[in-house]
Amino acid sequence: MKKDLATYWKRNISLMAVLLIIWAVVSYGCGILFVEQLNAIRLGGFPLGFWFAQQGSIYVFVALIFIYYKMMKKLDIEYDVHE
């Protein structure tokens, strides 16, 4: 059963858009633009903004790629374009 390839591509793009928004929010948002506000909150010995800039954003980056891999694996099979 071959579904519409255009829909496959659209769904890929929207998944990417969501993940890239998260990517931007944790790094540019929490780590840079709002770092001073977030630093008022503490996470153990870390000011929160500082933690995002030097730790948190990197953990999120790793998670995002593995989520993309998993979701696309499903999507490839659903639209019968997998290898």
Add this chain to the structure above:
Amino acid sequence: MSILAWTYIMVGLTFSIYIGIAWISRVKTTKGFYVAGGGVSPLANGMATAADWMSAASFISMAGLISFLGYTGSIYLMGWTGGYVLLALLLAPYLRKFGKFTVPDFVGDRYYSDVARLVALVCAIFVSFTYVAGQMRGVGIVFSRFLEVPVNTGVLIGMAIVFFYASLGGMKGITYTQVAQYTVLIIAYLIPAFAISSQITGTFIPQIGFGSTIAQGQDTGKYLLETLDALNRDLGFSEYTKAFGPGSKSMLDVFCITMALMVGTAGLPHVIIRFYTVPNVRGARLSAGYALLFIAILYTTAPAVASFARYNMINTISNKEYAKAPSWMKNWEKTGLIAWVDKNGDGVIQYAAGKPFKGKPRFTGETGVHGERLLANEMLPNANELFIDRDIMVLANPEIANLPAWVIALVAAGGLAAALSTASGLLLVISSSISHDLYYRLINRQATEKQRLTLGRIMIGLAVIVAGYFGINPPGFVAQVVAFAFGLAASSFFPIIVLGIFSKRTNREGAIAGMVVGITFTFLYIVNIKFMGGKPWFLGISAEGIGTVGMILNFIVTTVVSKLTAPPPQDVQDLVESIRYPRGAGAATDH
């Protein structure tokens, strides 16, 4: 056993492993030589990519830089990891489906133009040479401190080793040696980090330790980062965790530098080509995930190491008598990477904000009353008496923390692994750019497999010699040109590759115009600041961050010019359509 004996054992052992692996994975075909036959597992490719990516700068210099920069050091942490998200989502799977050997291959075919191919080729070579010179220098530094041979001999030994395994095994040899090198470098990075974290904070895991309280000494019970903030304040530096304080970079600059590094990472040819080596599109996505996971292990440890190193460094030498200073300080003073000048004649080391004197230390060859090496530099009128090269923070860390000799030797082997793995990846890009993109694609399409393989090996040899020359005679501008590597990768490759995949309408005219405008703007801006003493005239953005503006310009110009000119031919549009769907990604081909 002494540190020296241990170092010879560790370095000898790891080098024999690399040579053994290279011999087992030697190749006879161009496909093996350029893309390791396209059969590398995503996990192995992830490790190899991590070793390829983490250079002497990541291993040796980064934690040191962060320990002096505090919050601002985040530009490197986020900038050199965030690009992998872009790679995994926007580039790697599609370039893998496209399935050729190099980045200029994609640019040339997608934009049906040999001019575009040539521009891409020149950029790839320039970026790679910029980088490789720094690696060879890193090899030299490690050799001179730990094996007590002259820097130049160190560079020559490094050159011989890299040439041996890169020319023998090409991409295949490089890939599997990089897997071994990753293992060596990550162990060498983590062992001292674990040990120092438990010494200072009583917590084994550095990522947690650095947000914990100090477990011993006068600051017991206080949070490490709060203590560092206070120490920095007392010595006249900006607080360690404070963002955008006086003397630090502005928010806009931090934003632009982080983005230029992220986008530049995603546009670097030696990183991109690693994704041609996996068997399929799914493998490319997964492999990017593994690569970042392996990189993140070091990159989340580095800021912890940075804060431990700064705390230890200030505690062991600031306001201490030079005569009673610990031995690590004197060891590194011998290499010229630390210098002390007794400005007020009290025999005590005063450390404060600001450079103690102009330029790098120039020693007179005589020693002062306390046994320190005297300097010929012009002194600056501030209270700071201490010069510390940032590069030594990681290398000296095990000595500062009094770890056993074998740990210090392991760190030396790790630094060499980081430098050699990156150098070999870059040399392959240079070799493939010349023997594949230039010679085979543009000059002689009739070249036989054997001729091309021989040329590839000769090119690795030549590139090693040029890189070694720069390692022995480092051009004064090596540090400056790193801004070029990322700025140019961000402002040239990234936009046109992304548009080439996501917009069928983008055509040859747009891509060439975009690359030329992006590169020219970025190049002139960096040259103006770095070589002509100009001011950062565009919103105060520094040379390191201007690639972000160049990239935006490239996106705009490419899109506008493409709209105004004829769409690409049908077969190119079909090509773009086909790379969007994973099925049918065969092995990488050269036709």
